[in-house]
Amino acid sequence: MSIGSWAGVREQIQELAKAPGATAVFGFSGHGFVLEDPLSEREVDQLEAQLGVRLPEDYRAFLIEVGAGGAGPGYGVFPVRRAGDRWHWEGDGADLLDPDRLSEPFPAQGPDPARLVALQEKCPQEEDFDEEEEFDEALGEWERKWEALMWSPERTVGAIVLCHLGCAYRQWLVVSGPERGRIWSDDRADDRDLEPLLGAGQEPTTFALWYRGWLADAVRTVEAAR
Incomplete structure (x- = not known):
């Protein structure tokens, strides 16, 4: 079966859901397989018409052949x-x-690393303030500047957030632009900018590679738990 084919994947996941070791897979509590x-295909056409963009082919085929979300990396693929x-999308x-x-x-390219370092160096330290209220006010102002730089909506235009891994870690699928x-x-x-997810050979990770990698790991985990 080629990396671009989703034949049999839905059935494989349904079998995993019934396996005794299924609960050993990370994220099971979120998606339960x-x-x-x-x-x-008509619904996906309508979705793309609303978005004004054609989805990457492997993700598009996944929605049609496997499911609109659910069992997958982290705590599951966010459903559309x-x-x-x-x-x-929900999640x-x-x-x-x-x-x-x-x-x-x-x-x-995200925020200028030099700007990030300069702002980090200006983070208020409690020992530098005589009054707790003054420290809280200064820290609040600094956090607003940090969030404006790191969490600007401009940072993630052209991408779909696919899943969360816990502790506010997430993964995105780029749908527009060179990526x-x-x-x-x-x-x-953890105050780090977004980074491309790379394979063992430093190759870019597509949706199909991402999902199939998770599925292979899940199968190994279930078999070991047995």
């Missing part, structure tokens, strides 16, 4: 659902995604 129903005539951090800006090129089709890791909770 349950998949959303697949979308029809329709409310009325509007489509949206812990899905609100970071702006569906109206997915056609804009994803910026491979289209590739997965990026979001460790901004």
